[in-house]
Amino acid sequence: MTKVAMTVNGKSVSREVEGRTLLVQFLRDDLRLTGTHVGCDTSQCGACVVHVNGEAVKSCTMFAAEAEGASVTTIEAMANEDGSLNTVQQAFQDYHGLQCGFCTPGMVMSATALLKDNPKPTEQEIREYLEGNICRCTGYHNIIKAIMAASGQEIPAIAAE
Known part of the structure; x- marks a missing residue:
């Protein structure tokens, strides 16, 4: 031990x-x-x-x-001190960046780390950063929108891959 x-x-x-x-x-x-x-x-x-x-x-x-x-x-x-959702968590809720929710904790933690290092990532930078996170439900479009929203950027039309 x-x-x-x-x-x-x-x-x-x-x-x-x-x-x-x-x-x-x-x-x-x-x-x-x-x-x-x-x-x-x-x-x-x-x-x-x-x-x-x-x-x-x-x-x-x-x-x-x-x-x-x-x-x-x-x-x-990750929530705010008053118990409310932080910016990334709120964006995931607002932009429907979750379905079953299983991947969400890891996605939120990864997104938070990305935004700490790169406060205004492009769609491509978000996609590349999240390569190590798998979501089996959403197809990633809403997750990317949520991260863009959390960064304070305008939400682009997300390209299908």
């Missing part, structure tokens, strides 16, 4: 875990933060994206021990 300590959503946490425990398992099973989803177990779908020290990370590809001392942010901490 290995002791891990980190800050998750602004709170210090410390637990003993097996060395092979993935960060996603630590978040979901040990901390009961189930908004981070496990969709594929192979780093393909992006449903498990969280922020580690401000960077988007697929938490199924990182051991909990690798996050020792890190600051981890999950979807549970």
Whole structure:
């Protein structure tokens, strides 16, 4: 067993875990933060994206021990302090960027990271950034519209691919 300590959503946490425990398992099973989803177990779908020290990370590809001392942010901490949806979450709701909702936490976390690094991305930049996130429902058009809206840009007619 290995002791891990980190800050998750602004709170210090410390637990003993097996060395092979993935960060996603630590978040979901040990901390009961189930908004981070496990969709594929192979780093393909992006449903498990969280922020580690401000960077988007697929938490199924990182051991909990690798996050020792890190600051981890999950979807549970993305809302505004008053509990209202943040800009990205609200845009996903307003532009119907979700259907079943399974991919949404990872999409929101990825979109937030993109907008932090590139506040006014083009449609193509959004498509390229989201290549690691899979949505099996929407066809991505509304997700792209939501991210464009969250960036404060005019919503273009989205090209079909």
